[in-house]
Amino acid sequence: MTAVEVRDLRVTLGGAAVLAGVDLTVEAGEWVTIIGPNGAGKSTLLRAIGGLVPSTGSIALFGTPAARLPRRQRARTVAAVMQSPVVPPGMAVFDYVLLGRTPYVPPLGRESSADLAAVGEVLTRLDLDRFAGRLLDTLSGGERQRVFLARALVQGAGLLLLDEPGTALDIGHQQDVLELVDQLRRDAGLTVLATMHDLAIAGEYADRMVLLAGGTVVASGAPVDVLTEELLATHYRARVRVVHSEHGPLVVPVRSTRR
Template sequence: MSRVEARGLGVVLGGRAVLAGVDLRADAGEWLAVIGANGAGKSTLLRALAGLLPHSGEVLVDGTPVRGLRPRERARLLAYAPQTPALPGDMTVFDYALLGRTPYIPHLGRESRADREVTGSVLERLDLTALAGRTLGHLSGGERQRVVLARALTQRASVLLLDEPTTALDLGHQQQVLELLDRLRLADGLTVVTTLHDLSVAGQYADRMTLVADGGAAATGTPEQVLTEELIGEHFDARVRVVAGTGGRPQVHLERP
């Protein structure tokens, strides 16, 4: 298990400061949900954590700055899955998941038997073995999301950065993906950082939350501390009622004005 944190993280895109001075922490084995209104910088934050965007400040894994690491070394610590990944329609499920082993394959080399065994094991755990030979263009939305997760898991990184892992999924498939992710997190001791737009869903699964607004971290804490009617009203411009759900976790309900 690994702890990931950002200290004073800032990102400038197109001459505009999207993020400035963001502090963030996900302890070892924890699920941190990053929430915020559209355009707040949630996806930018994850991409910066993954080392995919130039940024100021520091990103650390277990106290070690990752800025000086080579991309292959960083990929062994942090696995990132974008919200809308490019999925080549003619590539098989197995070959796409195998791409997660790239940080371990020598330059100009080929994957080893061990790489293929790791990939096969991950597909089995995600109930994708029967689809291993199917091309990505012939998968349902829920199957594609599991394949994207499979590629991230084959990296064997201790920190998963997932941008909206349930985007475009219906309610049933959302629950399947989130429950699967939580089981894998607990079984493997993974540290998970996700962006989630559904506040009630985020409150059900996350251990801690960070609310991003105005380029910074407006609030950080437990779901009960962050998902308050006052904070949601201020930063989402929405009138809501927050009630205690299963296990006391907050559920957010829209209220008509």
């Protein structure tokens, strides 16, 4: 089944065209990573798919036009972790993550014991259980990033949108988060659509990669076909060396020669 099908997607913000006719398909259970230089439209693409910015063109989620999905049904279908989400003041970590279960709570009802158990399980898997009673705004940037992911995971949606999931995370927790997401993808059939700046590890997790530049798709395919020295030099204006590893290509920056 196709999880995401985007056709001729266009987004204009502040009078400027950010996305200029993007086509994208993501199959159920697949991990697709979107890369591209600053201003390419990566985050806007995710926000449009998540229904967070107005767009033209068509977006279908698991075979249903996104515009036809009621809000609660859409929340059960798509979970998103965007950059710099609003942090509610005075809210404890457990309560914030529990908000991810809202689509399953009946109107005027309360969370069930199963909802509470789901939150506890996700907090444990993300090494956050010891922070359950802490106020969210007292955590470090990396700790908050894991809490944002926990809220999205506890939502139980089939599609997970991740906008720069490694933001503010040290390399150890970055690996923990990506490995957990990949495990859920393999064990539960989760579909992942992510944006990543860190090309050093982006190719190790994606089944496919999409390179955006100037609001359009300029390359798409297996990581080995997209993470090439030629494409990165052209669209990032970067000097890099691509090293092929067991799990995918690794991108290493190379300094220019000094005289």
